[in-house]
Amino acid sequence: MSITVDLSGQVALVTGGTKGIGAGIADRLAQAGATVVVCGRTEPARSPHEFRACDVREPEQVDTMVDAIVAGHGRLDIAVNNAGGAPSADAATASPRFSEAIVRLNLLAPLHVAQASNRVMQAQDTGGSIVNIGSVSGLRPSPGSAAYGAAKAGLLSLTQTLAVEWAPKVRVNAVSAGLVATEDSLDHYGGVDGLARVAATVPAARFGTPADVADAVLFFASPLSSYATGANLVLHGGGEWPAFLRAAQG
Secondary structure, eight states: OOOOOOOTTOEEEEETTTSHHHHHHHHHHHHTTOEEEEEESSOOSOOSSEEEEOOTTOHHHHHHHHHHHHHHHSOOOEEEEOOOOOOOOOTTTOOHHHHHHHHIIIIIHHHHHHHHHHHHHTTSTTOEEEEEEEEGGGTSOOTTOHHHHHHHHHHHHHHHHHHHHHTTTEEEEEEEEOOBOOTTHHHHTTHHHHHHHHHTTSTTSSOBOHHHHHHHHHHHHSGGGTTOOSOEEEESTTOOOOHHHHHHHO
16 A cells, blocks of 8 residues: 655745755655745755745744745745754853854744744644754753754753644644764765764664655654644664663673
């Protein structure tokens, strides 16, 4: 039996949807028939999707963008909070300004987008679906990215709370991604050999791909997950081998 997800007639917003995981999500939603709008601070040289310039850390810009989407397409059915990230920083020396910027991007910006999207979705007969892209950094210690991990942990709490407040019209779910290979992975993990060494720590024996995350988002965006709200799908290939077992085995 084959299962086909048909999002024809629906309009989706993917923040940070011009590259990496966001681009994979945008492509998958479009393949399912949705009209996809992506946003970012800088317009890409090429994109198969409609682009809206927006700094999602700024509530006024978010409101303007969502209003423009509704003016152009008449509705908004799916909102994916994908924009985020953080450079490595030692928690002992990270500046207050740095930490505040990380929390704004990874926690407050998704709240701004969710609020603006919810206002539209609540007025639609069919409601809508909001999907927050989290991280395993919000589920375990996150050395080198303390503010990022804390923000992603907060995003999961936010997901659960909004799911309760905005039900039944709007469903709010999260995908907590583990190691995902993107165009920046080679530099980040020290080349091909570094990627192989890191992949060997994952039970699935590989990095995730943007397509893996996109499939999870497609599930939450579709009627297949009509009873799921406030849920968190942990997508990490089985996680990490426990350090104590590695040590015991030598």
